[in-house]
Amino acid sequence: MAKLSGIFDGVVGEFKKVAWPTQKELIDSTMIVVVFSIILSVFIFGVDQVYSTALEYIYN
Template structure:
């Protein structure tokens, strides 16, 4: 039987090194947003989160009152 020329630890180290080299290459390709875009996107996320929370609160409020009327709670 033929034996592997490298040990599992060496292979693991090589694969980790290869992985992080790939990550570094990909980060160079990323187009990062400007500060203005980042601020705008953050405001949009906060706004949508608040609207979603209010919507879920309203739905919960309506359903809890409907259940209260049905079951007399």
């Protein structure tokens, strides 16, 4: 039981060292990820459409 208590004490100690983001930083980072994901998805969709059209033209 002492080992388990030591583990939890270590975890709590490590959590105190973490530099937690502010709410504004978290929202800004989340928006960056969402916007980048949408842009990347649209780009991949566009490339897929171009390849599909090219292969359809080649094989038909």
